[in-house]
Amino acid sequence: MKRLSVNLATAPFVNRVAPVVAISAILGAALLLTLFNLTSFVLLGTEYRTARNVLKEQGQRLDALKKDMAEKEKILQSGSVTSLSEEAKFVARLLETKRFSWTRFLADVENIKPYGVMFQAVTPSVTPEGAVALNLRGQANPRSEMLKLEQNLFSSALFREVQLSSEQRQPGNPLTDFSITCIYLPEASDAP
């Protein structure tokens, strides 16, 4: 093949690759940056506005909470609360004493009382812990009946801390006076 040395072009050749690349690069960068800036601005602006609104709501909530707390703490720290607490304790003790059921107690005592024992005085008192402390005073005939009573109290789940405080044989007869203290637990009979 023979090379043709004659230029057949009707217009002079101009290499346009470099200018096209330059234009594309610069305009492309400008376009991309513009798009990036616009998108970022819109997205960040929305986030910022949302966060500001949340912040505003939080501020209101914090103010309300602080105000509420201050009021409640004022109530709790006022002197009247201390006196009310003492008064409430006193009232609670009254209600606890009122709740003691003598009917149930007498039925429980009848179950453990041996035939030869007669109670003369029964004094319950509600302890600060809410338990019922009992003082039982009575007479036994013969003395072994008192021991039976003591044994029955020990065996029963309804009575704890049973202590014989005193026993005294009456001169000239078989009667024995005794005094027993214990803790009465009426709820124990309800336990499975």
Next chain:
Amino acid sequence: MRLEQAVFRHLPTILIAGAVAVALNLVLYFTAVSRLDRFTRSVKAEVKANQAQIEQLEARDREVSKGVDHVRANKQVVDDLTGKILLTKGQRLVEVQKTLAALAEAHRLQLDTIGYSYSIYPTDQKMAWGHRFLEVGIAVPVSGPYQELKGFMRDIQDSPQFLSISSLNLATSAQGAALIQANLALVTYFVATEQDIRDLAVKGKRP
């Protein structure tokens, strides 16, 4: 071809305009977008810190609320008891006496002498309770069958007069073992009036 020619004819202008646009975008990024990003991050961090503070305060508020509710409940109990049940001596003592007599009669128990004792609570006058209470001890000696005595005690406890039995002393009656002599120590409480407090103070000073 005209566009191509026009583009190439204004190539420097287009390149300068493109460069200016890029530069403006960079300026915009550094002056506005990045600052907005910083602000948004800062506000978000503030939101997070506030949220933690709110949660902490809400937890504390729940605890304090429990205390306040307890105080209010106590106050309610005390107010209900004093205002609706205990009342003052003038408002209720006669009813208590009538109730006791009626119950003794209903259980066929002999009720002859009744003793009364009075005390004021709290004993320390400096204690600033909302109310002061007048404790009235009622010593009730009764005699009758044991079953009737038990019924009498049950009815006393069930009566609306806020009566409690504080102790029970028993003895067999001289008339036979079937009859019981019992000394019941009852107690009831009233809201003490200034007059009650003055009366008891005067009695306490008497020799």
